[in-house]
Amino acid sequence: MSTITYQAPLDPEGMVQTPQRPWRHKPRSFTMAVALAVVIPAVISAALFFFSPIPGAIVLTVIYFPLQLVASGIAAWATRGVRGIADSIIIVNAIGSTVFSVVVLLSLLGSLVVRGLRALSPHFIYQNSVFINPSTPLEYGGIGHALVGTILIVAIASLIAVPIGIATAVYITEVRGKAVPYVRFFVQAMSGVPSVVAGLFILTIAVSTGWFSQNALAGGLAYAILMLPTVARTAEEVLKLIPDELRTGALALGSTRARTVMRVVLPAAKTGIITAILLGIARVIGETAPLLLAAGNNDGTVINPFGQAIASIPVYIFNNVAVPYPDAVARAWGAALALMILIAVLFTLARVLGRGRVGRAK
Numbered sequence: 001m002s003t004i005t006y007q008a009p010l011d012p013e014g015m016v017q018t019p020q021r022p023w024r025h026k027p028r029s030f031t032m033a034v035a036l037a038v039v040i041p042a043v044i045s046a047a048l049f050f051f052s053p054i055p056g057a058i059v060l061t062v063i064y065f066p067l068q069l070v071a072s073g074i075a076a077w078a079t080r081g082v083r084g085i086a087d088s089i090i091i092v093n094a095i096g097s098t099v100f101s102v103v104v105l106l107s108l109l110g111s112l113v114v115r116g117l118r119a120l121s122p123h124f125i126y127q128n129s130v131f132i133n134p135s136t137p138l139e140y141g142g143i144g145h146a147l148v149g150t151i152l153i154v155a156i157a158s159l160i161a162v163p164i165g166i167a168t169a170v171y172i173t174e175v176r177g178k179a180v181p182y183v184r185f186f187v188q189a190m191s192g193v194p195s196v197v198a199g200l201f202i203l204t205i206a207v208s209t210g211w212f213s214q215n216a217l218a219g220g221l222a223y224a225i226l227m228l229p230t231v232a233r234t235a236e237e238v239l240k241l242i243p244d245e246l247r248t249g250a251l252a253l254g255s256t257r258a259r260t261v262m263r264v265v266l267p268a269a270k271t272g273i274i275t276a277i278l279l280g281i282a283r284v285i286g287e288t289a290p291l292l293l294a295a296g297n298n299d300g301t302v303i304n305p306f307g308q309a310i311a312s313i314p315v316y317i318f319n320n321v322a323v324p325y326p327d328a329v330a331r332a333w334g335a336a337l338a339l340m341i342l343i344a345v346l347f348t349l350a351r352v353l354g355r356g357r358v359g360r361a362k
Contacts, residue, residue, distance in 0.1 A: 029078075029079060030079045030080075033075035033076075033078055033079050034075060036071070036075065037068070037071040037072045037074070037075035038068075038071075040067075040071055041064055041067035041068045041071050042064070044063070044064075044067060045059050045060070045063055045064035045067065048063060065096060068092055068096065069089060069092055069093075072088040072089070072091070072092045073085045073088055073089060075088065076088035112333065112336055112337050112340065113337065115330070115333040116333040116334045116335075116336060116337025116338075117334075117337070118138070118330050118333070118334070119138050119327075119330040119331050119333060119334025119335075120334045120337055120338065121138075123139075123140075123142055124138075124141075124142040124143060124331075124334055124338075125142060125143065125144060125147065125338065126142060126144040127140075127141055127142035127144050128141070128142065128144050128145035128299060128300055128301045128311075129141050129142070129143075129145065129299040129300075129311075129316075130299050130300050132299065134320065134323040134325040134327070134328035135325050135327065135328075136327065137327060138327050138330060138331070141331070143313060143316055143331075143334070143335050143338055144301060145298065145299065145300060145301040145302065145311045146311040146312055146313045146315070146316040146335065147313060147338065147342070148301055148302070148303065149216060149219075149295070149298075149302065149310040149311045149312045149313075150285070150312045150313045150314075150339075150342070151342075152216040152220075152303075152305050152310065153216050153219040153220050153223055153291065153295060153310070153312060154220075154223065154281060154284070154285055155220070156216060156217060156219075156220025156221075156223075156224070156305060157219075157220045157221075157223035157224040157227050157284060158227070158277070158280070158281065159220075160220065160221065160224040160228075161223075161224040161227040161228040161231055161280060162227075162231055162277055162280070164228055164232075165227075165228050165229075165230075165231030165232040165235060165276070165280065166231065166232075166235050166266075166273060166276075168183060168187060168228075168232040168235075168236075169231075169232050169233075169235035169236040169238075169239055169276075170239065170261060170265075170266075171183060172184060172236050173236055173239040173240055174239070174257070174261050174265065187228075187229050187232045187233060188229070188233070190225070190228060190229040191229035191230065191233065193225065193226070194289075195226055195287045195288075195289045195290050196289035196290070196293070198222045198223075198225040198226050198290050199222045199289050199290035199291070199292065199293035199294050200293060201222070201225065202218050202221050202222045202225075202290070202293070202294040203218075203293040203294055206218055206221070206294075207293075207294065212306065213308065213309070214294060214295055214296035214308075214309040214310075215295065215296075215302075215304075215305060215306060215307055215308060215309060215310055216295060216302070216304075216305035216306075216310045217305050217306055218294040218295055219290065219291045219294045219295030219310065219312065220305070221294065222290035222291070222293070222294040222295075223284040223287070223290060223291075225290075226283060226284045226287065226290070227280040227281070227283060227284045228280075230276070230279050230280040230283045231276050231277060231279070231280040234272075234275065234276035234279050234280075235269075235272070235273055235276040237272075238269045238272030238273060238275070238276060239265065239269055239272075241269070241272070242265055242268050242269055246264050246265065246268060247260055247264065247265065250263075250264045274350055274351070277350065278346075278347055278350055281343075281346065282343065282347075285314075285339070285342075285343060286314055286339065287314060288314040288315060288317070288318050291312045291314055291315050292315060292318070295309065295310050295312060295315070296308075296309030296310065297309060297311055297312075297315050297319065298310055298311045299311070313335050313338065313339045313342075314339075316331075316332075316335050317332045317335045317336055317339075320332035320335070
């Protein structure tokens with residue numbers, strides 16, 4: 001005797017369950033309290049900003065921000081009790097700090113673009129400052145010599161600091177010799193060296209002793225001192241993220257330690273190493289004090305890194321920004337904008353090349 005089992009037909013609509021998100025359903029009282037906590041400080045601050053002689057910066061920092069903290073604390077206490085006050089203070093501080101940082105950054109970039117475009121032109125990029133004085137109109141002269149000098153100095157610093165920095169990171173993370181604590185200590189100590197001290201060191205050791213004069217090599221050495229700890233520490237953190245399974249797998253297949261590092265670890269950390277190099281370049285490319293002491297200045301274009309003193313964009317900005325001539329100050333803003341564009345181009349090029357190499361390696 002067979003048993004007949006009845007099975008109800010499946011309802012396709014009933015099988016589909018709509019995800020429930022109860023945390024999104026807020027009471028109306030909570031929504032009203034949050035709205036009032038946002039609107040009331042903004043209205044009071046806007047009224048003071050437009051109808052009072054108080055500067056806008058003071059209104060933002062001294063009036064609006066404390067009012068926002070008080071209003072959010074009252075709203076949190078009214079809706080969630082005493083425990084919500086601490087959460088509201090943390091949230092307001094986090095959002096306020098983020099907005100303040102973004103506003104300052106956009107203001108800086110906006111000022112740089114607006115004031116720098118006045119001097120930026122094709123001839124401003126390739127001409128030098130020979131026969132140019134601070135009162136010369138913007139139609140003459142440029143930063144071509146300083147641009148070439150900056151590229152030479154950064155290239156020399158990179159050729160010195162990048163191999164040593166990566167080798168230091170490999171020694172700390174892969175070799176793990178007895179001197180690792182001392183190497184790490186010196187790298188951390190070098191990261192706190194002021195930029196002017198690096199310039200004074202090269203000036204005292206190399207330039208004052210007559211070993212060589214102020215030139216691109218001296219500036220590159222000063223930059224390398226500042227760039228080395230950034231590259232080494234960042235590369236060390238990147239190499240620590242490589243899984244140990246890759247190392248042990250390569251060693252189990254018969255590879256040597258050196259070959260494992262060269263053929264497995266470093267290719268796996270290529271993107272992070274490129275980031276370390278970019279951070280090192282960003283650390284030094286805008287420093288002025290080392291170049292004033294080590295590289296000097298020159299109004300003409302110098303290509304020989306072992307020759308005479310050479311110009312650079314930071315020194316060019318330093319020499320023009322404090323001159324009481326509008327055209328000289330405009331040249332300083334234009335040079336700063338050109339430096340930002342140069343950094344963006346270098347970073348984009350390094351990212352594109354690094355991504356392409358990783359893709360081909362795969």
